[in-house]
Every structure is written in structure tokens, then in C-alpha cells.
Amino acid sequence: MTGLLDISDVEVEYRSRGRGRVLAVAGVSLDVAAGQIVGLVGESGCGKSSLARVAVGLTPPSAGAVRFAGQPVTPLGWRRRPDTEIGLQMVFQNPYASLNPRRTIGAQLLDGVPATVTGAARRDRVRELLDRVGMPNTAAERYPHQFSGGQRQRLAIARALAPQPRMIIADEPVTALDASSQAQVVNLLVGLVRDLDMGMLFISHDLALVHEIADATAVMYLGRIVESAPTRELWRNPRHPYTRALIDAVPRIGPTPRLPATLAGEVPDPANAPTGCRFRPRCPHAFAPCGDQPPTLDLGGRSAACWLNDPTSAPATVPAN
Amino acid sequence: MAPLLDVDSLAVTLPGPRGPLPILHDVSLTVDEGELVGIAGESGCGKSLTAQTLLGLLPAGARITGTARFAGTDLLGLDNRGWQRIRGAGIAMVFQDPTAALHPMLTVGRQLTEHMRVHLRLDRRSATRRAVELLDQVRIPDPEQALRAYPHQFSGGMRQRAAIAIALAARPRLLIADEPTTALDVTVQAGILALLDRLRAETGLAVAFITHDLGVLSALTSRGYVFYAGRVVETGPTGSLLTAPTHPYTAALLGARPHGTQAVGTLRPIPGAPPAPGEAPAGCPFQPRCRYAEPACGTAPPPLAPAAADRSVACVVRPHLEVTAR
Amino acid sequence: MTMIAPDPVAPDPKVDRALTRRRWLGRLRGGSAGRPVWRQPIAVVALAILGGWLLVAILAPLVAPYDPLAQSADTYAAPSATHWFGTDSLGRDIFSRVVHGARLSIPLALAIVSLALLVGGLLGLVAGYLGRFADEALMRLTDLVFAFPQIILAMAVTAAFGPNTRNAVLALVIVSWPVYARVIRSAVLSMRGDDYLNAARLLGVGPVRALRRDVLPNSIGPAIVLATLELGNAVLLLAALSFLGLGPRPPAAEWGSMVALGSQDLSMWWVSVFPGLAILTVVMAFNVLGDALRDRLDPRYAKGR
Numbered sequence: 001m002t003g004l005l006d007i008s009d010v011e012v013e014y015r016s017r018g019r020g021r022v023l024a025v026a027g028v029s030l031d032v033a034a035g036q037i038v039g040l041v042g043e044s045g046c047g048k049s050s051l052a053r054v055a056v057g058l059t060p061p062s063a064g065a066v067r068f069a070g071q072p073v074t075p076l077g078w079r080r081r082p083d084t085e086i087g088l089q090m091v092f093q094n095p096y097a098s099l100n101p102r103r104t105i106g107a108q109l110l111d112g113v114p115a116t117v118t119g120a121a122r123r124d125r126v127r128e129l130l131d132r133v134g135m136p137n138t139a140a141e142r143y144p145h146q147f148s149g150g151q152r153q154r155l156a157i158a159r160a161l162a163p164q165p166r167m168i169i170a171d172e173p174v175t176a177l178d179a180s181s182q183a184q185v186v187n188l189l190v191g192l193v194r195d196l197d198m199g200m201l202f203i204s205h206d207l208a209l210v211h212e213i214a215d216a217t218a219v220m221y222l223g224r225i226v227e228s229a230p231t232r233e234l235w236r237n238p239r240h241p242y243t244r245a246l247i248d249a250v251p252r253i254g255p256t257p258r259l260p261a262t263l264a265g266e267v268p269d270p271a272n273a274p275t276g277c278r279f280r281p282r283c284p285h286a287f288a289p290c291g292d293q294p295p296t297l298d299l300g301g302r303s304a305a306c307w308l309n310d311p312t313s314a315p316a317t318v319p320a321n
Numbered sequence: 322m323a324p325l326l327d328v329d330s331l332a333v334t335l336p337g338p339r340g341p342l343p344i345l346h347d348v349s350l351t352v353d354e355g356e357l358v359g360i361a362g363e364s365g366c367g368k369s370l371t372a373q374t375l376l377g378l379l380p381a382g383a384r385i386t387g388t389a390r391f392a393g394t395d396l397l398g399l400d401n402r403g404w405q406r407i408r409g410a411g412i413a414m415v416f417q418d419p420t421a422a423l424h425p426m427l428t429v430g431r432q433l434t435e436h437m438r439v440h441l442r443l444d445r446r447s448a449t450r451r452a453v454e455l456l457d458q459v460r461i462p463d464p465e466q467a468l469r470a471y472p473h474q475f476s477g478g479m480r481q482r483a484a485i486a487i488a489l490a491a492r493p494r495l496l497i498a499d500e501p502t503t504a505l506d507v508t509v510q511a512g513i514l515a516l517l518d519r520l521r522a523e524t525g526l527a528v529a530f531i532t533h534d535l536g537v538l539s540a541l542t543s544r545g546y547v548f549y550a551g552r553v554v555e556t557g558p559t560g561s562l563l564t565a566p567t568h569p570y571t572a573a574l575l576g577a578r579p580h581g582t583q584a585v586g587t588l589r590p591i592p593g594a595p596p597a598p599g600e601a602p603a604g605c606p607f608q609p610r611c612r613y614a615e616p617a618c619g620t621a622p623p624p625l626a627p628a629a630a631d632r633s634v635a636c637v638v639r640p641h642l643e644v645t646a647r
Numbered sequence: 648m649t650m651i652a653p654d655p656v657a658p659d660p661k662v663d664r665a666l667t668r669r670r671w672l673g674r675l676r677g678g679s680a681g682r683p684v685w686r687q688p689i690a691v692v693a694l695a696i697l698g699g700w701l702l703v704a705i706l707a708p709l710v711a712p713y714d715p716l717a718q719s720a721d722t723y724a725a726p727s728a729t730h731w732f733g734t735d736s737l738g739r740d741i742f743s744r745v746v747h748g749a750r751l752s753i754p755l756a757l758a759i760v761s762l763a764l765l766v767g768g769l770l771g772l773v774a775g776y777l778g779r780f781a782d783e784a785l786m787r788l789t790d791l792v793f794a795f796p797q798i799i800l801a802m803a804v805t806a807a808f809g810p811n812t813r814n815a816v817l818a819l820v821i822v823s824w825p826v827y828a829r830v831i832r833s834a835v836l837s838m839r840g841d842d843y844l845n846a847a848r849l850l851g852v853g854p855v856r857a858l859r860r861d862v863l864p865n866s867i868g869p870a871i872v873l874a875t876l877e878l879g880n881a882v883l884l885l886a887a888l889s890f891l892g893l894g895p896r897p898p899a900a901e902w903g904s905m906v907a908l909g910s911q912d913l914s915m916w917w918v919s920v921f922p923g924l925a926i927l928t929v930v931m932a933f934n935v936l937g938d939a940l941r942d943r944l945d946p947r948y949a950k951g952r
Contacts, residue, residue, distance in 0.1 A: 082850060090845070097841045101865070111850045162850065183590035208579035223703075255561060259514055259540060260514065266509075267476075
């Protein structure tokens with residue numbers, strides 16, 4: 001099945017002085033259907049933001065393709081974005097940088113209101129958008145600096161909704177926000193996706209947060225998706241040791257202090273990624289087959305790229321839950 | 322035995338563009354030798370300012386009342402020389418952004434040894450020896466090599482470890498850690514938390530850990546304080562504090578965070594936003610956002626009063642709170 | 648060693664440097680920290696001097712007691728009650744010529760600077776936004792211009808086109824646009840990563856509209872400050888070209904050519920000194936004002952932040 005957003009075999013390569021080629025995204029495929037929230041989880045440097053920018057067309061992939069509603073997403077260059085792609089919108093991480101400080105909120109929302117809406121209807125549309133995100137009408141005449149971080153993120157969401165998109169890519173939308181505004185913004189996004197039957201790719205470093213809202217979750221490590229599964233399955237029974245490590249590293253609330261489990265080593269530099277399985281040097285279960293890059297194994301409704309799941313090579317010790 | 326750090330009825334007022342702004346009100350807290358104490362709250366709640374007060378880093382014009390004693394010394398009566406002695410060798414601090422605490426043009430070794438030569442009056446050889454020990458203690462691989470490295474050559478997690486090593490250089494008895502893992506990935510955070518816990522166990526270091534993440538508070542600390550709008554609204558042993566909160570704000574914070582366990586549902590956001598300094602309502606500062614508010618909440622800020630076992634709470638209503646342990 | 652992809656985690660929302668960087672318009676109006684330009688005493692003096700010169704230029708025929716071009720037999724008269732600043736070799740009243748010179752020098756300087764700002768600004772904007780080849784080409788072109796001393800290049804250009812006022816202005820535009828191009832380019836580069844531009848483009852805003860509404864207003868601040876500083880330089884360069892006989896042609900009352908005339912015989916000091924003083928006051932006033940504006944607009948120079 002192909003979804004509304006269809007990312008296939010995307011690679012992103014940077015040329016960096018002194019380090020040569022850096023493969024930030026090393027072949028990622030991902031589908032998001034209408035009405036579905038897919039969480040993409042990974043730690044800093046794993047390539048998830050690079051992937052987001054490619055998916056929305058801000059940067060070109062060095063290999064692979066992205067399709068939105070069946071049409072290829074063309075990288076944004078020196079031209080206007082085609083109307084067919086405007087239904088694919090993005091919410092950025094930092095609401096302090098994603099709103100133009102010199103223009104009123106209303107003017108920025110109007111940027112996205114289709115030209116077919118004219119006259120007084122445009123103004124009404126702005127009012128509806130502000131309503132949708134729970135902001136007062138008066139916000140239209142004000143400037144971004146007059147709002148708090150959480151409010152700005154809501155305004156940025158309103159702007160993304162202006163062209164009535166069918167798909168939203170949210171790149172760490174609440175990372176820069178405080179605990180109480182985080183929950184407000186997340187609930188707003190989830191509510192909108194459900195109400196408007198949009199699709200959403202929700203990118204975050206916070207597995208617990210993604211667990212809370214996503215229908216399906218993909219875990220990224222060093223440019224590759226190592227596991228993807230329906231969210232509850234993934235959390236309950238991770239099939240990749242990295243997923244396991246991420247879950248175990250989340251600090252829990254309990255009656256007595258209990259330190260989260262630590263993971264050996266650090267994320268390697270993508271410029272010299274390990275051969276074979278990229279997680280191998282840090283993996284507590286590494287064994288002989290890991291010298292070869294594991295294929296993405298279909299595990300029935302879910303998949304993982306780990307030799308432990310391959311019955312022909314695994315010593316039948318899938319990481320215990 | 323008297324606590325290592327004993328802060329009593331601390332209030333701080335900072336000069337603002339339109340008159341003085343009260344930032345902290347009636348804050349009392351203690352940290353014992355070798356204890357891991359957590360301070361939790363949202364940004365602007367006064368938790369970082371408390372740390373600055375304890376290090377004498379408040380901006381000019383700040384008005385401080387109350388007392389703060391550290392190992393018998395009255396902190397609030399110190400002059401510049403006194404503060405110099407306390408900082409580093411008595412109380413040290415690590416910050417959210419380790420790059421801000423590390424000089425980008427000096428090697429890590431230079432920054433480490435400089436500290437020790439000033440505070441501990443060590444010669445170059447023994448300072449270097451101790452620097453290697455410290456880097457080893459914070460689990461930086463290949464310490465000799467790391468001494469010659471510049472901060473930008475480290476990853477975020479290693480930089481924070483280096484910053485901790487520098488903070489520990491002059492053998493402080495209390496380490497104030499202000500959101501030291503907020504900018505780090507969870508797996509890296511886990512390593513830093515384990516490090517702080519090990520340092521406490523091995524060296525008897527007391528740690529005051531400031532965080533907005535209640536999960537971190539629970540995982541690491543044995544006692545916690547919850548701040549709201551410049552006040553301590555609830556305190557007690559972390560386990561009972563977070564599994565059976567008695568203040569509506571503590572409960573609301575718990576409801577607004579992702580569970581991370583079996584129960585998947587929607588987050589329950591706290592409506593509104595915390596008041597800005599000087600704009601707190603009369604009475605309980607949380608009352609406008611509180612689902613349990615009663616007329617009595619509007620009269621005066623409720624004092625922190627003893628509740629069940631080692632617990633204190635600043636709430637006059639003390640509603641029955643439904644909280645699922647997370 | 649590891650921070651590679653643009654994948655930052657948790658910037659501190661409290662540290663809002665981006666915001667303060669871009670509040671310069673508000674600061675100009677006296678919004679937040681720092682003092683408005685008109686509250687800095689030295690800037691007020693500079694403003695007063697420039698205002699005075701502007702009045703003199705507008706009211707020149709009323710202020711000047713003589714026709715600036717009228718020759719008389721009274722050559723090389725020392726300053727006196729009849730000729731406040733004395734007369735030159737052709738018996739022309741120097742005070743009247745200095746007054747009329749303001750009508751020439753100040754508008755020409757403004758023209759040079761605004762044209763250079765326009766040309767350099769546009770090129771810098773496009774180069775910074777497009778990057779890659781366009782950027783590389785523009786940067787090498789500016790390097791080419793920077794490789795020559797401004798005055799030598801201006802001389803060469805004027806000499807090639809023919810010495811007259813229009814060509815002098817053109818030459819000075821040619822030698823001075825690159826600095827605006829570079830300033831605007833680097834401002835654009837530093838804001839190109841800001842996501843409000845990306846967000847607007849994703850909504851279907853065309854590149855030209857995005858440049859005009861999202862890029863330009865957020866990058867032009869430093870160039871405007873620079874332009875103010877450069878006004879003084881333009882007066883000076885124009886005077887130098889005239890001094891060399893490459894600017895406005897005699898007998899036009901241009902400060903630079905007047906200085907040149909007097910420099911042949913310094914015993915008649917008044918012939919050079921008074922137009923020289925006119926140049927000095929205008930240049931210094933523009934510079935002081937530019938500095939004040941920079942203090943106001945550029946947080947790197949602001950106090951306490």
C-alpha cells in the first residue's frame with residue numbers, strides 16, 4: 001500500500017570540508033496515510049531532520065524519491081511551489097525562528113490562504129485559522145514577539161493550516177517548549193489531524209511522547225530506519241536492540257529512584273559509520289552475522305533491521321523484554 | 322546533624338524596568354551531605370534563580386531576605402573574597418549548555434588544571450595527575466588524550482562530562498546541576514544521571530538537580546521540591562511526591578507529561594500559562610489554572626505546611642487527586 | 648566530533664538572541680533597551696550640523712551675498728567684512744561658493760550612496776539567496792573591485808568615460824556598491840536558515856515576493872547603517888575627483904575643486920581652508936550619525952546586551 005506521503009529509498013548526502021561525503025540519510029522508506037500519525041524517533045544526528053526537509057521538498061535527496069498524493073515532490077528551487085504540493089506542509093521546531101519578526105501574524109497567515117479566496121473571505125479565513133488553534137482574533141494584527149513560545153507554535157500551526165493541507169510534517173514541534181505548553185501543542189496537533197483527517201509525520205527525539213500520540217512509529221539510527229511497527233507493539237515488544245535501549249533510557253516515575261539503563265558508547269560520526277550493522281559497536285547482542293548490513297525483515301505488520309530476527313542466523317535469543 | 326545547605330525563608334526581588342520584581346518568595350530548602358535533591362518546575366518558576374542566589378551570581382540591585390547557610394557559613398553575608406572561596410571549593414555548578422561553561426580556545430586539560438592550581442594550590446605535575454583522575458572519574462575515555470582536546474572536539478554528552486569534571490576540580494561538597502541533561506539525548510542523559518549518582522555514592526558529593534522533567538526527578542533524586550511562580554508548592558521524598566502528589570500543580574504536571582508506560586491516552590495539558598514575575602494573582606499563584614480552586618484560594622498565598630510523612634504542601638484545599646503512577 | 652546533521656535538540660527558549668537581533672526597527676523608534684539616536688548628545692550635534700547644511704543648501708541664493716560664479720577684480724582678497732571667507736584667484740566670493748557648494752556636494756553624495764545601495768543591495772540579496780554559482784560570481788566581482796584603491800579605480804573610470812559630474816557619480820557608484828553587496832549578502836546568508844522563509848516558500852509564496860517581504864526587511868539594517876557612514880566617504884571621494892579635475896567641471900562651485908584651486912599657493916590659505924572645513928564638518932557629521940545608528944541598530948555594539 002502506498003500512502004498519502006510516500007518516501008522511498010531516500011538518501012541525503014552532505015559534502016563536508018575535511019570529512020568528505022557524509023551520508024546523513026542512508027536509504028529510508030516510509031509511508032504515511034491520510035488520517036494516520038506516524039512517529040519518527042531518533043537521537044540528534046540520526047538524520048531525521050534531513051529526512052523531513054527532503055520529504056517536504058526543502059532540499060533535494062541525493063537518491064530516492066518522495067511522492068505526495070501520487071505526485072513526485074519536486075525540490076524547491078528558484079520557482080514558486082506547484083499548487084499540487086501545497087497540501088504538504090511543515091511545522092518547524094523553533095517557533096522563534098519560523099515566524100517573520102517584522103510581519104504581522106495576519107499577513108503571514110494570509111500567505112497561505114489560496115488566491116481563490118478573495119475579498120472579505122480572506123479575513124474570515126484568518127479568523128477561522130486563529131480560532132482553530134485557540135488564539136484570539138486580535139492576534140492577527142500583532143507581531144510574533146508579542147507571544148510566548150507555545151503561542152507562537154500555535155500560530156505557526158495556524159499558518160501551516162492556511163492552505164488546508166492534507167499532510168503535515170512536524171519536525172520536533174514541541175522540543176523548544178515548556179512542559180505545560182508541550183502538552184497543549186501536542187494535543188492541538190493531534191486534534192487537528194483527527195478532525196481534518198490529515199496525515200502527520202511527527203518527528204521527535206522523545207520516544208515517550210511519540211508513544212503517546214502516534215499510530216505507527218519508526219526508529220531511526222545513523223541514517224537508517226532500524227525498526228518500524230504499530231506504536232503499542234513497538235513499545236511493548238521492541239525487536240531491535242536500539243529501540244529497546246531507547247525505551248529503557250526513558251526515566252520513569254516510580255516509588256523509589258531507579259536510574260534509566262545506559263547504552264555503551266556514543267553515536268558514531270556518519271562520515272565513518274561502522275560497516276555492517278551500524279549499531280553493532282554499541283549493541284549488547286552483537287554476534288557474527290552483524291558484520292553484514294542486516295536487511296529490513298518483514299515481521300508481519302512490522303519490520304526491523306536486525307539479524308536477531310532472522311531465523312537462519314539468529315541464536316534464538318531475541319532481546320528479552 | 323545540620324544539613325550541608327540550609328536555606329530558610331529566602332526571598333529575592335530583582336530590579337525591573339517598572340519597579341522591583343519579586344522572583345522568589347519564602348523558599349526554604351535543605352540538602353544533606355551526600356544527598357541527591359531535585360528541584361522541579363517550568364521555566365521562569367525561580368528554580369534557576371535559586372541556584373544563582375546560592376552562588377552569589379545575582380545581578381546588581383537584587384534584594385535578598387531570609388537566610389542561606391552552607392556548612393556553617395552564612396552565604397548571604399559573604400563579600401567577594403568569601404564568594405570566591407565558596408564557589409568551586411564549596412559549591413560548584415554545571416549548566417544546561419556545557420559549551421557556555423567551557424572556553425572554546427583552551428584545551429580541556431588547561432581549564433581543568435587552572436582551576437586546581439588556583440583553588441587547591443597544586444603544582445603543574447600533580448594538577449595534571451589529578452586532571453587525568455577526574456576525567457577518568459567522569460568516564461571520559463582516554464583521559465590523557467582528552468586533556469589535549471578542545472571542547473568542540475567532544476560530543477554533547479562528553480562536553481557535559483568535561484564540564485562536570487571541571488566543576489569537581491576543586492573538590493566541592495555541593496554540586497548544583499541546572500538542567501544538565503535537557504539538551505542531551507535520552508541515552509546520553511542516562512549516562513550523565515548514572516555518573517552523578519555514582520559520584521554521590523563514591524565521594525559523598527551532594528547534588529541539587531534542577532530539572533523540568535519529573536521522570537528525571539524520580540529516577541535520580543531521593544527528595545524533591547516542586548516550584549511554581551517563585552514558591553515551593555510541594556516537597557517530600559521523590560517517590561511518594563510523584564506517585565501520590567497532594568498539590569494540584571504537581572498532579573497537573575504529571576498529567577501533562579507523556580506516560581511512557583502501558584497506558585496510551587491523550588496528554589492532559591494545564592490550561593493557561595504560569596504568571597510572569599510581578600503578575601501573580603493575589604492568593605495561591607496556581608489558583609487561576611487550578612481545577613480545584615475555591616474562594617479561600619484567593620485570599621493569601623498558602624504557606625508550605627506539613628502533610629503526611631516528611632511531606633509539605635502549600636495548598637488550602639488539599640483535594641483528593643486521582644493520579645495513575647507513571 | 649558528532650554534531651553533524653542540522654538536527655539540534657532543545658534550544659533554550661529563554662535565550663532569544665534571534666529576536667533581539669531583529670528588533671532594530673523597534674529600537675529605532677525607541678522601543679526597547681538602548682537610547683534612541685536623538686538622545687545621544689554627540690549625535691544630536693551631528694544632526695544639527697547636517698540640518699544646518701541642508702538649510703544652507705536649500706536657501707543658498709538667500710544666504711550667499713554674491714553670485715558664486717561672478718568674477719571680480721578683487722582677486723585673492725583676505726577674509727574681511729565684505730568677503731567673509733575672502734576671494735579666490737578670479738575674485739569670486741568664497742563664502743558664496745562654499746554655500747552653493749552644499750547644493751552640489753550633499754545631493755551628489757546622497758545620489759552616489761543611494762545608487763550604490765540599490766545596486767549592491769539587489770545583487771547581494773540575489774547572490775545570498777541563490778547561493779552557489781551566483782554567489783561565487785558576485786563575490787569574485789566584488790574582490791575585483793576591492794583589489795584597487797577606490798580613488799584610483801574611480802579616476803580610471805571617469806577618465807575613460809570623460810570627466811563630468813555624471814560620470815564622476817557613476818564611477819563612484821561603481822567603486823562603492825560591492826561593500827553593500829557583501830553586507831547584504833552576509834545578512835541574507837545568516838537568515839537564510841531561518842525557517843520563516845522556508846515556511847513562506849512552502850505556502851507557495853514565490854521567490855521574488857519572499858525576497859521582498861521576508862528576506863529584505865530582515866537583512867537591510869546593517870546596510871543602512873553602512874550607507875550613513877559611507878555618505879561622508881562619498882563627499883570625500885567626490886571632492887577628491889574634483890580636486891583632480893575629474894568631477895564637476897569648473898567653474899562649478901564644488902568643494903573639492905575649490906580646495907584644489909587653493910592648494911597651488913598656500914599663502915592664500917583661505918582659498919582652501921574654508922571649503923575644506925565644509926567637507927570636514929559634513930563628513931564628520933555623517934560619520935557620527937552612522938556610528939550612533941549602528942550603536943542603536945546593531946546589538947553587537949549595543950551596551951549591556
